[in-house]
Amino acid sequence: MRAVPQYAELRCLTNFSFLRGASQPEELVERAKQLGYAALAVADECSMAGIVRAHGAAKRVGLRLLVGSQFELDWGEASGDDAAPFTLTVLACNLIGYGNLCQFITKLRRASPKGSYQLAATELSGAELADCVVLASPRRMSEPAQLQALARWLLTHFIGRCWFGVELLRLLSDEMWLHRLREVSQENAIPLVACGDVHFHVRSRKPLQDVLTAIRLGNPLTDCGLELQPNAERHLRTRLRLAHTYPEDLLAETLAVAARCSFSLDELRYQYPDEVVPLGETPVSYLRRLTYEGAGRRWPAGIAARVQAQIEHELALIAELRYEHYFLTVADIVRFARSRHILCQGRGSAANSVVCYCLGVTEVDPARMSVLFERFISKERNEPPDIDIDFEHERREEVLQYLYARYGRERAALTAVVICYRPRSAIRDVGKALGFAAQTVDTLAKEHQWWDGQGLQPERLAEVGLSADELRVRQLIELTRQLLGFPRHLSQHVGGFVLTKGPLCRMVPIENAAMADRTVIQWDKDDLDALGLLKVDCLALGMLTAIAKALDFIGQRKGYRFEMQDIPAEDAETYEMVCKADTVGVFQIESRAQMSMLPRLQPRCFYDLVIEVAIIRPGPIQGGMVHPYLNRRQGKEPVSYPSEALKEALGRTLGVPVFQEQVMQIAMIAAGFTPGEADGLRRAMAAWKRKGGLDKYQHKLVNGMTARGYSLEFAESIYQQVHGFSEYGFPESHAASFALLVYASCWMKRHHPAEFLAAMLNSQPLGFYSPSQLVQDARRHGVEVRPVDVMDSCIDCTLEDLPHQPAVRLGLRLVAGLRQEAMARIVAAREVRVFDSAEDLARSAQLEQHEMKLLAAADALRRLSGHRRQQVWDAAALRAQPQLLREASFDEALLELPAAPEGEEILFDYAA
Known part of the structure; x- marks a missing residue:
């Protein structure tokens, strides 16, 4: 009996070869491990989009992963009788080869419209792919002359590192095809190697692969003909089956090829740009100097000992983790924006950092808040920080183009977002592929509701005259289920920018975005996190645009530049307006839910606004925190604390956890979590709906609390609140950043309603209310609003002088169409x-x-x-x-x- 051979699969597509591969990278890796493969090469078409997921899975299961990509080549203008298209699979041997491959993919993608590439063999030089090995897979039954031409090309460009890839897929022509390739191999000394041309991990995915082909071609399955694969052999086959399919020497050669490829993504070393550090300074000294210069501006009367101790703690941790360049680069971005009078503000967990406050990145004074720096950076976690900066939405492009200009297109790009199939899009695409009437498919997709879950419900099918008893309908149900979560294409992140010291295009391929003058990498934020790569989020916020325009209007009236810091703090009239829920058009607290809360909570100071922003969220509501907090605030029940130790964490919110930081503090104080474990709990809360993983903390949280003397009832209630926060709870730092904009917009609405209205209308589309509703509300507050008039109106809304306050002249921009x-x-x-x-x-x-x-x-x-x-x-x-x-x-x-x-x-x- 023939022994089961060792085997390395050298040509495998994942579903990140969009609408071609029919299995997730993780599925392929796990299946290869089950089958005892020596290695698996993930080689998506002109892409590295799925490689990080495959890398993570390979590390988990202990499989050797080969990194590569494959390309469809023709012969360009040289095409003739002796030239036939072929597939070239390129595998990186080492870090240099990987960089060359990424740079090559970038070159092809940047020269073509989004989502496409073109490559002619006559335009490819072997030097571009140095330190890589290549497998050429000719089209089945190419003529001998065509194979000889391909062999000469391989020897010219890739001598000593090229193979003919042989795919034997249980076709009648297999034996003849193998004989023809052996002849060319022997004549040219180019070895043959077995390849599976894998498109899915198990043969049962063949129907889904057919549907993906139909979707890609835009035709129903019945019209796809020879474009469909003739059988299901393009799966990961057992080694025994391979032994009965391929000659021994071709299987053994797979191990020889794999031995040439030692590269792992773990070898990537990220370096942040260093342009921001002036000559004569080190990153450590420069960050320290900028921080203390900023501290002097923030606290001109002197820096409190507690604040200085926090600054030193943060600077020491930043230096230990070598994040100085990151903070300096973010500070440089903010400096540029402010030099152009672009209103901006950092938010999110960065608002927990005193250093960020001193650098001007954030505007919330951490000395006034209960900051938790571990929410932002943790030595134990040793993961990159994430700083989000909001810019005026109409001027953010200036900031993005500044980054491209400063660092170059080879070193700066936006992060990708993987657009995946959701129920409605899956129903539409699968339905059309199976040949259902377009109107039926469209109606079925539109009628699908979120409460239907992921599958097609019988009542929805009945509504369009379909029965689950029919074979084709059952196929629709099953294939839709399989397609859910599959990547459909790459889009651009709303603002996540990756910057590097060296060429970014040697770390990850860069391609054109759909939007002009934008480029994106092929990895998303989860891929960056997995590899420890830093990004900065340059986000757009419409309310910042409105506030900036309102400040300009106010400054024009006053005769000098009026800025955010000129807005008086804790204005009683502003809070009086807020308590009456007179908040149409302002930031965050304009919804009906917020308006119903305002008269009950009665905000009278800035921190009340922080709580107001955070408490009307699914997290606190589902965690049962809203009513206890209101009852305690209104004196209907006494303020109590589970222990004196927790009083420090819960004192500012009357003993009720409202913020994510408080959940982390409870876990550390009451359950003995380390800062890293507490942050892991936070991350599990944030990703619970997508990835699960929250339940594993239940035992440690509940047992840890009961072991420290807390009641089981209290421990269980805290875990339920944690589950509530997984539905979307705010960190205190984030709520505080937003509360600043809430207060600014409310103060403008109360004291400068005409300027605020004009700014809001000039910033549309924006917010919760239509321009008509904003105009009606302003008129109720005594603002004269004059209609659009071709004799007076400019493009934007303008102010016209009146004795007491200006009138608003509506602009031509409000004329629909x-x-x-x-x-x-x-x-x-x-x-x-x-x-x-x-x-x-x-x-x-x-x-x-x-x-x-x-x-x-x-x-x-x-x-x-x-x-x-x-x-x-x-x-x-x-x-x-x-x-x-x-x-x-x-x-x-x-x-x-x-x-x-x-x-x-x-x-x-x-x-x-």
Whole structure:
């Protein structure tokens, strides 16, 4: 009996070769380990998007992972009878080879539109892929002359490190194909090696792979023909089956190829840029100097001993973990933004850091808060910090382009986001592939509700006339279930930027984003965390745009630059307004749920706003924390603490845990968690819905608390609160950062309502309420709001002087459907001459009839045409004229219409 041979699979696609591979990287790795493979090469097509997941799985199960990629090549303009397309699988031998491969993928992706690449054999040089080995897989039944041409090309570029990959897939032509390849191999001294061309980990995934092919081609399965694989052999086969399929020498050669490849992702060493450190300074000395200079500005009367001790503690930990460059780079980004008067503010766990506050990255004084630095950086955890910075949403692009310009496209890129199949998208794509009617599939997808879970429910199927008893419907149910969670494509993160000292493109491939002038890496934030790579989140926040514009308006009225720090603290009139829930349009506390809470909580100071921001969240609500806190605040029940030790952690919130930091402190004080374990609990809470993993902390938390004298009832209640926080609880530092913007927006609404309204309208789309609702609310507060008028309105809303407070003139931007170019032409034409009729306006500003109709519907032509019905008539009467007659006037009698009734006017207002 033939012995079961050792085997290394050298060509394997995952589902990160989008709509090609039908198994997750983890599934492939685990299956290869089960089958006793010596190694597995994950080689997605022109991509490294799935390699980090495969690396993590391989480390967990103890399988050797080979890192590579594969490419489809043609011969370009040299294509002829002796040239046939082929697949080239490239495996990295070492760190240099991996860098070369990533740089090569980057070159191909950057030269093509998002999601595509092109590669001709005549354009590829072996030097580009030095320290790599290659496997060429010709198209089945290529002619001998074509194989000879391919052999000559391989020897020219990859001599001594190339193989012909042989895929024997139980086809009638296998024996003839192997014979033909052996002849070419022997004539050219290019060895043959077995390959599986793996697309899925088990053969039962073949139907899903067929569906993915149909989705990729945009055709139903019945029309895919030879594009579908003829059988299910492209799975990870048992070594016994391989022994009966391949000659012994081809199987043994897989081990020889694998032996050439020693690279592991663990070899990657991340280095942060060092441009921000001036000559004569070290990162440690420069960060220390900037921190204490900032501390002097923050506390001009002197730094408290407690604060100084915290600064020294943080600087020591930052130096020990070698994160100085990261903090200095973030500070440089903030410095640039402020030099351009771009309003920005750090938030999230970074607000726990005194160093971040001194550097100007965050605006919440940690001395006023119960900070927990371990929430931000932990030596025990030794994972990279994560600093989120919000910028004005209309000006964030300036910051992103600054980073590209400062560090170059080879060293800076956005993080990717993996867009995965969810129930509705899976139903649509699988349904179309199986040939269901488009209307049926669309209705079924739309009718799927979140409470239906992940599967297709019988009642939903019945609603569109389908029965689960039918074979095709059962296939729809099963294949939809299998497709859920599969990656569909890469998108760009909302603002996570990766910066490196050396070429980033040698660490991870970079490709074009869908948005112009944006580039993204092929890894997402979870991949970065797994490898310990640092990123900084440059996020967009619309309210910062509104606040910045309101500050400009206020400054224009006052005659000097008015900034956030000029807003008076703890203004009684502002809190009085907030307590009445008069908060339409302000930040965070404008929803109905927040409005219903405000009169009960009665915020009277800044910290009350911090609690208000945090308490109306699924975490505190589902954890049963809202009513106990309100009852204690209102004196309906006494304030009590489970122990004196916990009083320090819970004192600011009347004995009720409201923030994530408090849950961590309870775990450390009452259950004996280390800071790293407490942060692990926080991370499990944050990822519970996606990954689970929270239950493993129940035993340690409950037992740890009972062992320290706490009652079982209290311990269980704390665990239930932890579960509640897993539904989305706020860290105190994050709530405090947002509370600053809450207070600023409320103060503006109370003391400068006209300026605040104009700024809000100029920052749309934004917030909870429509422009119409914002205008109505401002009028209730005594603000005069003047309508859009082509004779007075600019593109943006503006302020017009009145004796006591300005009036707001609505801008052309509020005319629904009117393009920016048309608005600019109106304003430019008005600077040349005053319009005397609607026809004059259309002629001077070169407006088309539909643009005039939009203006008429918005009542913007009133001073030219009169009432709205007349405006609409005049606009409809305009006709496009030839260029020679565009300046000519036509005399004809005007038709005067009666004004529209009030009801019709209201309909016009809603439509416009």
